[in-house]
Amino acid sequence: MSTQSLIESQREGAEVSYGADICKEQSMTLLEGIHLPKGLLPLAAIEEVGYNRATGFVWLKQKKSTTHVFKAIGKTVSYGPEVTAFVEDRRMKRMTGVKSREFLIWVSISDMYIDDPESKRITFKTPAGIGRSFPVSAFQAEEEEEEEEEKPEAKEGDGK
Template identity: 65%
Template sequence: MGTQLIANHREGAEIYHGESLCKQKSLDLLSEIELPKGLLPLNDLIEVGYNRTTGFVWLKQKNRTDHRFRAIGRNVSYDNEVTAFVENHRMRRLTGVKSKEILIWISISEIYVNDPNSGKITFGTPAGLSRTFPISAFELEESKDKK
């Protein structure tokens, strides 16, 4: 599904290649939409694309990445292709991200911050369930030092 969406949104998109440039662009994107920079801890990125007109973003990495957010004790899996529609404080129609809840992996379809002053970020599922965590759990380590 993601590959077709990417094809549909490539025209007019900013597209970047190369691991270090892609990593920087993924951080720039999170900063631009005011979400914590540690939200997408992807490795070996090979392509990042952003269609500002439609708000569609994609990130391609060589392999799937598993990451543990220690502050909240949650494992999250990122497929080799992650896509979303972005706007300020929000990622909608997210694909390629799953969180481990007890014994099963749950797809995450939305990430948002309703009130930036609350210090809370919410993760929603396609079934309409959601969980809220402290934004601080998703900041990059360097960001914490600067506060």
């Protein structure tokens, strides 16, 4: 089943939001609600977010693929025009649209989870089951950095 047909099959009963600002807010709220770091999906130009609570299916649509470097761990991640996953507490599984650069190749990420909240580590797995763990803080710190960068922009329009 293609990503688009999977999204269409999950639309009935889903909460769907449109527009960059509300979609960014919805993606942050979703991550917070399932106890994953808010910096995991650093997507600025999201056009649509859908969440079917009954099945746990989530989708995010953006105009084009984007690439983000998680500086704290030195990893480059690519997010496709459509990112989908089934979510539950501390876990995103059967993901599509997310790839990590490992040496010279792009590797699909199919699962991300925090098994033990006390360990403060998040694990990412490929469809082949190969996984790597990183500190959760690597994803929270970038979110905090982005918030700091956004503050000066907000002051530009106040005439000072």
